[in-house]
Amino acid sequence: MHTITPWSATAQADIENSDILLKRKILDYTYQFYNTGDSLWIVAIMPNNGKIAFRAAFAMNSCFEITNLFDDDNTIVIILSSRLGNYEVRVNFPDQASPSLHYTCSFKADIPLRIPFWPRDILPLTQNGRVENTSGKIHMEQFGSRSGLLFASITKPQTGSFFYFQNLTSLSEYCEVTETESKSTVGGIWPEIGFQLPATDMLPLPQDKSLTISDAYVLFTTDIFEKTSAICENFLNNLVKIYKLLDQPRIQYNNWPDIAQKVITDLTYNKGAWTQNNGNPYLNAYLCDYETPAESMVQLAVLTPFKEYEKWSGDKQRLCEDLIKGLPAFYDLKIKCINRWLPTLVDKLNQSEEQKKEMLMDSWYLHHPLMNLARLALQGDKTAEKLVLDSIEYVIKVAHHFKYSWPVFYNMETLQIIKAETAPGEGGENDVPGSYAHLMLLVYKLTREKRYLNEAEKAAKKLEDLGVNILYQANNTAFSAGALLELYKITNKKLYLDLSYTCLSGLFKNVQLYDCRYGFGKNYTNFFSIFPLNDAPYTAAYEELEVYAALSEYFVQAKDVSILTALKTLIPEFIKFAVSRIAYYYPSMLPEEMLSEEVKTGEIQADLWVPLEDLYNGWEKSGQVGQEVYGAGMAFGVVPRQYIKVDEDFLIFIDYPNEFTKRGKSVTIHLDGDKDMSCNLKIIKAGDRSIKMKVFQNKELLKAFHETKKMHEYEISGQALIKIEW
Structure with a gap:
């Protein structure tokens, strides 16, 4: 039996002893509305009762009086009054083809109110008996500033x-006027779960101002999920259904080629980015941090996207050399x-942090620089090839020693474990087996030696027992997803595709699928941000770039590959918002x-x-950690992926993942997203000639929705064949 609060102890009896205000039936689901005095309840009755x-x-501390009730085929509006103020509850059923519920509540207080407590808004009921005797499994819930979701x-x-799903964008005005936060508002302890309005510890709720205090979406199924693969697939499918119902913020265009040039200039001439040793320049991890020795990861985190940009631009970059x-020297x-x-x-x-000790290795740090070296080697760089092949036997020795389950810290000489787990009972760095598999596949491509493929498979299988808690660090989980997809393509073993979806579920439960429009958050678009760690309180430039890439x-x-349909929505949309959003990591973009x-x-x-x-x-405030030199590859990563060089006079920008072919005086772009979604295409004048191009979508001539002398802008279907002629 669970322990419950007074606000739930009598709830079931209160509902059973109250009259039904109204009833609505959608498919095999029935929704009943009750006024129990201090609460307005919507009871969803499933097909199995x-x-x-x-x-x-x-x-x-009041009771409701219903002053108006409006009900038509689309929306139910209930106006409630109490001694403290007035409420408006709006309810609709967004998809008549599936059981779904959407309810919002706004409140206008008669006097300024301090609200020290608010009860959760979900309570499982029983046919007979008491709610404290119910049991359930919460598969996923909000942590910190991530999406306000709960899947159970x-x-x-x-x-x-x-x-x-609580749409926390709608809560922004409440948080702004009360100086509260929407983080960690959706969760709870069974059976009292769901959303809890933030307590007003700083400022009271003002009077005579109508504020949205809840905006909830609910999807139902009679299935009970136990297997990780089923949990993840349903999570991704449900997330897409909700995503399509949300109002999304405006996409802002950033001139990434111009930003890239500014980054090159600043890296070239700002001495705070560099340190010297034995005649060689090395990037500092953070601006003006001259105390910490140079790190291999830092050099390669910038160099690898910089080489991509160098190839795209056609101009040799001295900094790369x-x-x-x-x-x-590493x-x-x-x-x-x-x-x-x-x-x-x-x-x-200086040993000021756990990892700042000689021969102490943070497990993911061993693999990450080698992944980037392998990528450079695959592009033909002989220095990178020698370094990765000279290092790979040590990496395999470590993997065998730890049986493909890596701790957090270990001694590189003795392999003694210095720190085994991230937290008691949480295991080590869970997604490192995926990083290792990714590295092995890169070396397999480089050498064609099958032992590396075998190593990748052995490591990948270690991910099977981790469930939805597979993510340790977001960029490594993203690389793991790609490695697992590749293993599936090579072996045709469905286990790897399922594990790939598990990694992607770990990523998408770690995003902020709302726009924080209060406090400092209102100064930039933060919709669809991804957090670097499960418990990170902030988003981070370098990890976001790598997840995007x-x-x-x-x-x-x-x-x-016939991937899950939901991913054809979520991945392109994440990329679209990332390209719009991550420019705000540059401090010059912020107040x-x-x-x-x-x-x-x-x-x-x-x-x-x-x-x-x-x-x-x-x-x-932002920038508490520092200005991250190893995140300086951000612009170099974006430009080659989103811009097509037509010639010296024109660029084509598109903010979805794309493949294109150039032939004569035409470019053909293939998009494989969601036809219900859209992306942005821009033809940008870079030289002297005026823009005289025709854009066809699925053979139909498109008209630009906005034109200037320097740019023509088009809205493109998420699943389209685009042809541009000039």
């Missing part, structure tokens, strides 16, 4: 499952592998008052085109 109650309005199965009684020249003869820290500078490690590649690799005065590492130069590591929404 299981019941779930949703508290659509709460009267606090009710197992006692055997009712079914529901997917609940400088970075490549310094790489061999090879450590003691372990016969490249090291995280420059071996000649390890005496500078990895998902772009995933979508290209999936073109000949100065939202930049932190105190910086953990180095310093912030607000006019420099080097991104902040950390962006917070809500009331916290």
